[in-house]
Amino acid sequence: MNNEKDKIAQRSGRFIGPYEYVLLESGDYTFAGPDGKILEGRIKEGEKLDWFGKFYRYGNEWKFNTDSLLNLDFGKYDLYNEECGKHPYNYITYFDKLCITPGTNKYNNFNFGYNEEVVKLFPEFFEYIPVSRFIIRGSKDYFCAFKDVILGRLKKFDAAHKSDEEWTKLCAWAEKLRKVAEEKFKQIEKVKEAGEYQKRKEELISKTSEWYYKKNDEKVQAISLANGKPDKKFEKLSEEDWINLIKEDYHNIAFVPFKVATDAFMEKAKPHFMTSIIKKLDDIDVFAPDVKEQLASVEKSYNEALGMMKAKEIEFQEEKNRNARVVASNKKREEVEKTFGDMKF
Amino acid sequence: MKKVVKNNMNSKENKKLRKEYIENFNESFDLLIEEYSKKLNLNNRKTGV
Secondary structure, eight states: OOHHHHHHHHHHTSOOOSOOEEESSOEEEEEEOTTSOEEEEEEOTTOEEGGGGGEEEETTEEEEOOSOBOOSOOOTTSEEETTTTBOOGGGGSSOSSOOOOSOBOTTSOBOGGGSHHHHHHOGGGGGGSOHHHHHHHOBSHHHHHHHHHHHHHHHHHHHTTOOHHHHHHHHHHHHHHHHHHHHHHHHHHHHHHHTHHHHHHHHHHHHHTTTTEEEETTEEEEOOSOSSSOOGGGTTOOHHHHHHHHHHOTTTSOHHHHHHHHHHHHHHSOOOHHHHHHHHHHHHTOSOHHHHHHHHHHHHHHHHHHHHHHHHHHHHHHHHHHHHHHHHHHHHHHHHHHHHHHOOO | OOOOOOOOTTSHHHHHHHHHHHHHHHHHHHHHHHHHHHHHTOBOOOOOO
């Protein structure tokens, strides 16, 4: 760690990793710097973000420990770590703010909230992925990732020889999630059968093709709505347009992450366009009852995820301390053995 | 005196049961995915960008 980074670490009171990150895509980003100052603006491709040390490495995983990342449209392809020579796509391992977006990026992959990495980390969130995402994606990726993670946990628990009681609990959890997958398949089927999705998509494309959808390689991609501030493409829309859009496009807007992400943003950033929209949405009670339930439920999961993250941090710290103690004790033993081994009685 | 049966997570029987459960879970989940993928015309797993 160089001096400059030490200083930053001191100021921010956080661990600063020894890595520098390079921004892969230019764009409008919003960060909170280590001094708490909000940085906004267009960052050029290739620009180095050395204070981005709030991402750090834990074993083979990348974690980030930031409550300052305010950019809600931050995909895994936005950063590149030179030292590791790869996309640190695991940097989202733990997060204390759901910096997620309901959009897809230009690669037609899902950013943050909906990519498979998140499903792997928090399978509980699978339930809240909107049906339209599965349909747009058109593959079984999510389901495979979902199955893999559940299976992985079962295997891990089995290998750890947990108690019968814990095993039973885990099996119940696995069964519950399998039902979630089945339910999701049924929802997709229903939407597809009714032609509802296609109808909605066509309507939206015809109505809003310029600013809400764009065509790319014959694939329709949703543009992020929760990127913290309206994209230039959205500038001409009035608040009323947005509200109508959200009301109409029930399936294509991820209410849950939209709300959570916006809350995360509102908490830290200065008031902006989206804030007033969300307030209006609350006022006019646009959320259907089941969406309200989902919100309550995802907020619960979110809090649990936070708890899990904190527990992991404690576990990591304890392991680190334990290792340090073992090293110290071994060293001491070696010294004693050396001393007494040389003594002649 | 009544024999105390310890809850031995490493017993052969327990290990076997767990293994079976994991295998069944995997297979049945695969079947579910296959069945619906066919029905809904979902493609194979895509590789990341």
